[in-house]
Amino acid sequence: MENIYKPYLVRIEEKRTETYDTTSFKLAFLDDDMRENFAYHAGNFGEYSVFGEGESTFCIASSPTKKGYIECCFRAAGRLTKSLAAKEVGDVIGFRGPYGNRFPIEDYYGKNIVFVAGGIALPPVRSVIWNVLDLRDKFEEVTIVYGARSEADLVYKHELKEWEERGDVNLVQTVDPGGEGPDWKGQVGFVPNVLGEAAPNAENGIAVLCGPPVMIRFTLPVLRELGFRDEDVWTTLENRMKCGLGKCGRCNVGEIYVCKEGPVFTAAQVAQMPNDF
């Protein structure tokens, strides 16, 4: 019988220091067959392991439209993420996945789409962004509102530049008041306010939202005011996980196992959940 806890081996092909405490990796499966055929969807997550240290849970930050590798982005905050951040190009780590449900990209075809992300929550949204941009013709207006506490806290800065230069994406960047440097050209203000001013088209619109709880709390009313229905606002929840397989018993919110029935939910679904997250 198969061992569901056994990770695949992946090699770090690229390592980028995104911020003072955040690192991203491009990972390639050692196994040729896995490298060719590994399939996943935007929204799926995985368990990343440093052998001898343990496993940690985060989303796959790359888009399934990109083949041959996966990417992840994490903040060095705990024991595992600190040891993961110490790994270098060429090092081998473990990966289990893909797990969880996904963003139903096909349902967004033909719609206006706005991405709203705060700080370290860009990586899960980035998977959907690239998925959309790689199939750009299938969507109408694309707006990205991304904010962080300060310039230093923005991740994927080189891609922000790329999105900014594209004519088919409306990128709005913002930092919290006081977080701007002398050369900052973006907005200054909190994500919910900046989103309100950017006023993306809610007509035939979808919103993909991810960020710290406080940002979510203040962004939802703004989206409603702009005319987005809760059924059209999609987010990804996080909870502490160990197995990722619906067995270890800690990630549930009421009867919802975030690892299996999530992590992707609509704002309407989240509103139905008990206050346990």
Added chain:
Amino acid sequence: MPHMTLDRTDLPSLAQALAGQGRRLVLPVREGQELFYREGADPAQLDLSTIPKNSIKEFLFPKCEKILEYEYSGNDVVIEDVAPDAKPTVIFCARPCDAASLPVVEPLWNWDYKDKFFNERREQTLLVTYACRTAPDEACFCASVGLSPSADQGSDVMLYAVDDATVAVRPVSPKGKELEEVFSKFKKGEVSDEALEAFAKEGDESLAHRKPLDKVKGWLEAHFEDPLWEEKAFRCIGCGTCTFLCPTCHCFDIQDESVFDGGCRLKNWDGCQFPLFTLHTSGHNPRDTQPKRYRQRIYHKYAIYPEKFGKILCTGCGRCVAHCPVNLSLYDVVATAQERAEKGE
């Protein structure tokens, strides 16, 4: 249909005979003031005076189990798959509440992803269950969760001590029926169906004071924010004894242990009563107070698990009631929920 009987004094020899077929033997023995199911114990020490303190869980889902081994040197990592230590095993004289825990947790270990560590052990385990003539402990409440002192769920063979000297044998599963030959060597007589019915009736009567808990799920679903949780969990010290002694609590942690050139990954028992269980790396904890953690345990057992898998995650063994260091009774809590539901509160 008549059922064969054997002498009660032959039970140790029967245990030995079942183990003699290349099985490891687990049976209840006395250690100091209490009984424990122990592997490799002397069958002559078999003690059936009451319900053991531990459940049979540890023989199917060990407290600490290796799930992976690996070696590394520079950038070469080699993962060794690990086979569960699933030797043929007979659990002799398990209590019905323990045997019944297996069909309760099986769907959890098998929804989508199949956990071979539990499954292979389960496959190799033979359950010879010793029915309770009457509830052996004042904390017992199996009758409240759809079971009974003579329930045969999860068992391969049932043993009924129909009187002080005589034990009736009833195979339940195909695996149990295959053992007829071993049992028949100890055959001394027969009893009728009526004798087993009378036995079961006596057991049921011993728990007549227990409430059905059929309305608990509905009540819980409407009372997540009820003051009951603060009130009941006020004295909970979060020690987790209830989760470890519970035959159906199955939550676990995954941890690595390493030496300089390799190591292993372990699946360890964990419990929802500990603050670390749900603590995010960011410092956020969705269940940051003991009432929230206590509520989670009740909800998982009586609302969430039944909703997901159609079974209450509790067999009424009463261990969490009997061994709670602050006398916080799960039964009292769910019985309160039932009462309030009955009163329409």
